[in-house]
Amino acid sequence: MNLIAVGINHRTAPLEVREKLWMSSDEIRKAVADLKGRPFSECFIVSTCNRTELYGMYNSSEGDSENPPDVDDLKDRLIAFKSAGSSVHREHLYHMVSSNAIRHLFKVASGIDSMVIGDIQILSQIKDDFNLASEEKATGPFLHRLLQSTYHVGKRTRTETTITEGAVSVSYAAVELASKIFSDLSKKTALLIGAGETGELTAKHLNGRGIGGLFVANRTRSKADDLVAALGGKAVEFDALQQMLAHVDIVVSSVTSDHYVITKTDVQRAMKERSHKPLFMIDIGVPRNIDPAANNIENVFLHDMDGISAIIDGNLQKRRSEIPRVNEIVLEELTEFTNWFNSLQVNPTIHDLRTHFEQVRQEEVEKNINRFSAEDRELLDLVTRRIVNKLLHLPTTNLKNGNEESDEEKHKKLHIVRSLFGLHKEQMPKE
Amino acid sequence: MKTLIDVFTVALPLLYFSTVWAYAKAFFKDSAAAKRTKTPLLLATLAVHLSYLLLRSAFFNHPPITTIFEIMSIIAFSIGAAYAVIEFQTKVKNTGYFILILAFIFQTISSFFIENLSEVKPVLRSSLLGIHVSSALLGYAAIAISAVYGFLYLMLYHHIKSSRFGVIYTKLPNLETLEKMSILSIIFGFSFLTVAIAVGLIWLPRAFDHFSYFDPKLIGTVFIWAMYGAGLGAKKTIGWQGRKIMILSIIAFAVSFFSLTIINVYFSAFHKFY
Numbered sequence: 212m213n214l215i216a217v218g219i220n221h222r223t224a225p226l227e228v229r230e231k232l233w234m235s236s237d238e239i240r241k242a243v244a245d246l247k248g249r250p251f252s253e254c255f256i257v258s259t260c261n262r263t264e265l266y267g268m269y270n271s272s273e274g275d276s277e278n279p280p281d282v283d284d285l286k287d288r289l290i291a292f293k294s295a296g297s298s299v300h301r302e303h304l305y306h307m308v309s310s311n312a313i314r315h316l317f318k319v320a321s322g323i324d325s326m327v328i329g330d331i332q333i334l335s336q337i338k339d340d341f342n343l344a345s346e347e348k349a350t351g352p353f354l355h356r357l358l359q360s361t362y363h364v365g366k367r368t369r370t371e372t373t374i375t376e377g378a379v380s381v382s383y384a385a386v387e388l389a390s391k392i393f394s395d396l397s398k399k400t401a402l403l404i405g406a407g408e409t410g411e412l413t414a415k416h417l418n419g420r421g422i423g424g425l426f427v428a429n430r431t432r433s434k435a436d437d438l439v440a441a442l443g444g445k446a447v448e449f450d451a452l453q454q455m456l457a458h459v460d461i462v463v464s465s466v467t468s469d470h471y472v473i474t475k476t477d478v479q480r481a482m483k484e485r486s487h488k489p490l491f492m493i494d495i496g497v498p499r500n501i502d503p504a505a506n507n508i509e510n511v512f513l514h515d516m517d518g519i520s521a522i523i524d525g526n527l528q529k530r531r532s533e534i535p536r537v538n539e540i541v542l543e544e545l546t547e548f549t550n551w552f553n554s555l556q557v558n559p560t561i562h563d564l565r566t567h568f569e570q571v572r573q574e575e576v577e578k579n580i581n582r583f584s585a586e587d588r589e590l591l592d593l594v595t596r597r598i599v600n601k602l603l604h605l606p607t608t609n610l611k612n613g614n615e616e617s618d619e620e621k622h623k624k625l626h627i628v629r630s631l632f633g634l635h636k637e638q639m640p641k642e
Numbered sequence: 643m644k645t646l647i648d649v650f651t652v653a654l655p656l657l658y659f660s661t662v663w664a665y666a667k668a669f670f671k672d673s674a675a676a677k678r679t680k681t682p683l684l685l686a687t688l689a690v691h692l693s694y695l696l697l698r699s700a701f702f703n704h705p706p707i708t709t710i711f712e713i714m715s716i717i718a719f720s721i722g723a724a725y726a727v728i729e730f731q732t733k734v735k736n737t738g739y740f741i742l743i744l745a746f747i748f749q750t751i752s753s754f755f756i757e758n759l760s761e762v763k764p765v766l767r768s769s770l771l772g773i774h775v776s777s778a779l780l781g782y783a784a785i786a787i788s789a790v791y792g793f794l795y796l797m798l799y800h801h802i803k804s805s806r807f808g809v810i811y812t813k814l815p816n817l818e819t820l821e822k823m824s825i826l827s828i829i830f831g832f833s834f835l836t837v838a839i840a841v842g843l844i845w846l847p848r849a850f851d852h853f854s855y856f857d858p859k860l861i862g863t864v865f866i867w868a869m870y871g872a873g874l875g876a877k878k879t880i881g882w883q884g885r886k887i888m889i890l891s892i893i894a895f896a897v898s899f900f901s902l903t904i905i906n907v908y909f910s911a912f913h914k915f916y
Binding site: 373388390391392393394395486487488489506509510512514517518521522525 | 802811818881882885
């Protein structure tokens with residue numbers, strides 16, 4: 212398999228280096244158009260904040276490129292394309308060939324190569340970036356089949372393992388915890404104290420889960436107004452947040468303050484006013500914003516960063532325990548892909564074609580043998596064998612003489628022959 | 643028919659065991675096969691159990707309420723059936739283990755000791771009595787289930803409060819759902835007890851010459867019924883919720899359990915048949 216992968220990711224380079232090779236959609240289009248033809252017959256590039264990877268199928272039938280293209284040259288081309296020579300060096304990039312490159316792509320798609328294990332957002336990015344290459348006509352039957360298998364790996368990982376389950380970010384874990392207390396978030400309201408990044412992300416996730424109402428309180432009122440404009444909801448005065456406690460079910464606090472923004476007495480008063488309906492509070496401020504003693508009040512659930520970290524650690528551990536199962540899926544799909552690829556080689560196809568014809572011949576001879584006298588039976592066998600040989604002579608020669616054709620053409624031809632005669636259906640690509 | 647009854651007597655504990663096993667595997671081990679089979683297995687077990695109870699009634703010519711072990715079989719069935727209704731109503735399917743293990747225990751004891759009696763007091767052959775006893779037992783099964791959900795609620799409540807995020811946290815439904823399931827069980831229980839008391843009040847005076855409205859079991863049941871009724875009323879009017887009402891559901895069950903046991907053992911007069 213003439214496949215090469217060259218790339219950079221979070222394991223080989225820090226963010227400030229990898230970001231230098233990050234490509235926009237337009238840059239990806241330009242780069243694949245540039246690489247198509249020389250040295251690749253098919254190629255595509257995936258670029259995210261954590262990785263930029265080039266996958267290319269080189270053409271062994273084109274003159275001096277019998278040998279694979281020079282890997283260092285490819286690395287240099289990528290670096291030069293982004294004019295990143297001052298900060299990115301060859302050593303930051305890795306390369307893989309043949310089935311190793313495929314295995315790597317499958318691992319990326321399954322989320323076990325992600326910075327956060329099980330994050331398979333990458334799958335849709337692979338698809339989007341592949342489409343860019345397709346639109347530039349840089350992809351062909353091999354890469355299309357490879358993408359199909361890659362997608363299959365991602366899908367199987369999601370359905371057959373639990374590697375994508377359980378929150379692994381502070382904001383998701385907070386929402387997950389809220390869902391363990393309340394059954395229907397659309398009937399609940401939340402108060403966001405502080406307009407910081409984590410608080411905002413949490414509010415976004417709560418919105419995603421259909422929270423019934425959102426209030427934002429911030430010392431700088433304009434910031435609260437901005438956030439409300441972006442996320443919906445209502446901005447409230449920072450001084451009024453103690454009164455708000457009686458009317459909301461979820462509180463997310465992330466302000467910088469040297470004293471408690473919410474005291475135990477505030478919560479006690481609020482609980483009385485709200486007839487002791489459960490109140491869930493997440494304190495992600497450092498130092499803490501809410502008096503930890505408030506957790507002792509009945510029906511109050513107060514969690515700080517330590518509690519949230521415990522959830523995240525537990526979930527990450529569970530995800531890690533799924534890696535062996537994901538590796539099995541990767542291996543199964545790799546074997547299937549390799550089988551498909553091998554089935555497109557000339558000799559196995561000729562062998563399968565001949566076996567198929569011989570089978571038909573034998574069946575017909577056996578069916579009709581009793582119509583012939585004993586002395587003619589040997590002749591029948593001989594004549595039918597000759598007919599089959601003659602019929603297969605030209606197709607066999609044509610298949611064998613396809614050396615000057617490109618890999619792409621050869622694969623297409625073999626694919627047609629195989630589907631036309633229904634050869635080894637189990638090895639044919641899935642639709 | 644006798645052979646079939648004997649086969650069911652042996653098969654039922656095994657069926658309950660398989661059901662409990664499937665629910666346990668689904669809860670603790672996340673087994674996909676167990677998740678698929680547990681509810682059909684429960685329904686099959688309940689179907690066999692119902693056939694068993696009907697067969698016994700027909701063959702021995704009296705409802706199966708004449709001995710403590712017949713009653714235990716009905717308790718097992720009531721728990722299973724009440725749980726099935728709650729699972730169907732709430733669509734929460736992973737708490738069965740904690741409930742059905744009770745049904746398994748009751749049915750196993752029943753199957754070991756049950757006797758085949760054909761000769762019973764004539765008063766026990768009434769079908770009204772069957773309705774009276776069945777609805778009373780279904781009522782008590784439902785309040786037992788509400789106590790189990792109350793207990794699960796408290797476990798999850800304390801796990802969340804103290805940041806323990808293990809199996810209990812991961813596998814149990816959320817607090818609001820557990821509370822809803824517990825309350826729903828109380829509503830079922832209260833309704834069945836209402837039927838049991840109503841039928842009892844119509845039927846008892848006609849069946850027994852020395853019937854008395856001061857019978858301890860009658861007073862006990864009415865007291866329990868009133869206690870749950872008042873609790874439901876308080877929830878509706880005062881708006882009690884969360885931990886407090888779950889603790890009350892457990893206390894109410896404990897009171898019911900002890901009062902019934904004490905009444906049965908020491909006080910029951912005409913209201914005792916075995």
